[in-house]
Amino acid sequence: MEPTAVMTDSPCAIQIRGLSKTYKTGFWFTPKVTHALKGVHLDIYENQAFGLMGLNGAGKTTLIKLVLALLRPTAGSVMVLGGSIAQRSVRQQIGYLPELPYFSKQHTGRELLEYFGSLHGFSGSTLQHRVDEILELIRMRSAAGLKVSGYSKGMLQRIGIGQALIGKPKLLICDEPMSGLDPVGYKEMRDIFIDLKKAGTTLFLNTHILDEVERVCDRIGILHEGSLKEVAPISKILESSVPVDYWIDVDSGEAPKLSGIPFQEAVQKNGGVQVSGLVLAETLSLLTSRKAQVKGVRPLSSQVEAYFLNAIGAQAHLNRPRMGTP
C-alpha cells in the first residue's frame, strides 16, 4: 500500500475532547459502575480512513455511540463535520453501521433500503436508481426481494452496509464492518472501503482485523480499557522498529546446521527456525557462515499486530514461542 502522509492541516471530521462515559448498572443497593471511556481526545481528519483498535470491552462501541449521540457523555464533547450530530444537516452526511445491525424482520432487503433512502431525501426514480446501485454494490440483487427474516448473518451485515452507504455519506462510521462476512465478502468490503476513500469519504472503522487496518486505514488509534493509548499514521507503524518474529526456511536436509543458534528464544523446527526480528540479521549471517541454504524469510506477524500488542502492553504474547508454526 502507498503510505499516505498525515494531513494534519485538513479539517476535522470528528473532534473528540475529553470524552468520558461511565455506565451505572445494578440496583440502587448494589450499584455497579463501569468506566467505559476515560477522557478521550481524538481528531479524525477529513478524507482519511481511521481505524480504532482495541480488545473486547475496550470501549470502541461506546465511543461510536457517543459520537452518534445514542449515548450521552458523562463528560467531554464531540463535534462532527463542524457541527453537532443533533443537526439534521450533519446526520444527512453520515452513514452508520452498528455493531450487530438489526432490522425489523417483516420487510424485504429492498424495502429497507428504500425506506432508509427516503429518510435521506431520495424519492421516485432517483430512489429506485440509488437502491439498485447499492444492491449491486453489496451483491444482494438476487436476495433483495426476500424478507429479512430469511437472511443469513452475512446478508444482514451487507444490508447494514447498504443502508449506511445509501445517503452517499461524507463520513462513514462502521462498528466492525467485517463481522459475519465470508472471505469473498470480506475482500469485496475492503475494496468498497478503498474505493470510498479514493472518492473522498472519511472512514471511521472499529475493528479487530489487522489486515483490514493495514490495507485500508491511514491512521490508527489504540483504545485500551477506556483510554486512547496511541494514535499514529499507518506509514509510521509500518516502518517502525517494533520487533516481530521471523521464520527462516531452509532446505530440509540441512536441519543439523540449525542446531545451536545462540540466540534467546530461537525456536527450531524441522524445516526452519523462528527468531526475533532483533537478531534476524545475525542469525542469517550465522547460517550463511554455516553454508546453510536459506530458502526464504518471512515475518510471522504483521507490524500492526506488533504495534498493537506493544501499545496495550501485551508484548509478552508476541515473543512467546507459538504452536503451529510450520
Place this chain on the structure above:
Amino acid sequence: MRRILAVTTFTFRELLRSRLLFVWLISVIVLCGLDFLLSILSFGSILQIFMDLGLAGMEISGLLVLLLGLAVTYTTEMDQKAIFLHLAKPLTRGEYLLGRILGFFLVNCLVVLGMGLVVVGLVIFLGGGTVPALFYDCVVFILLEMFVLTTLGLTYQMIATSMVGVVLYTFFTVFLGHCIGEVQWLLNQEMSHWIKVLLRMVYYILPNLEAFNLKDRLYDPNLVLGWAQWQDILLYAFSYSFVVFLIGWINLEKREFR
C-alpha cells in the same frame, strides 16, 4: 413531512405483516358467533344486540391490536436496537415518534372500520334493519379513543425499560381511564384533603376515556350530539394526545441507547 410519511408506511407494513390482523379475524369470528347465539336465544332486539356487541368488539379488537403491536415493536426496536438505524438517519426523534404513532393508528383504523363494516353488514343483511346515524358517530368516537391510546402506548414505549412495562402501563391506563367516572364521584365525597389532592391529580393526568364512550348512550333519549359536543371531544382528544406526544418526544430525546 415526507420523512414522517416514510416512517408511517414502514410501521404500517411492519404491523400488518406481523400477522396482527389475525386478531381482527378472530374477533370477527367470535363476534359473529356470539351474535348468532344471542339471536337464537333472542334476548331483546336483535339489531340492538348486533350493534352493542359490534361496538364493544371494535373497541376490544382495536385495543388488542394496539397492545400486541406495542409488544412486538418494543422487542425489535428497543430490545434488539433496530431503532439505532432510524435515529442515526436525518430524521428527528419527534418525526420518528409521530411517524410511528400514525402507522399504529392507521392499522387501528383498519381494524375498527373493518369490524364496523361487518357489523353494518350483519344489521342490514341478517337483521334486515337499518343502522342509525348515531352508530357512525360511535365509530368515530372509538377511533378518537384509539388515537389517544395509541399516542399513550407509543409514549410509554419511549419511556419504559421493558416490553411488559409498556403493555401493563397501557392496559392499566385503559382500565383506569374508564373508571374516571368513579374517581369523579369519589371527589365529591367527604374525605381527607391529601387523598383528594391525589385523586384530583389522577383525574387530570389520566385520559377520560368515558368521554369517548358514546356507545353506552346509543339509546339515551337525552343525548345531544351537536357541533359544540363534537368540538369538545375533538379538542380534548387532540390536545391530550399532543401533550402526551410532547412528553414522549422529550423522553426519546433524553433516552440513552445502550
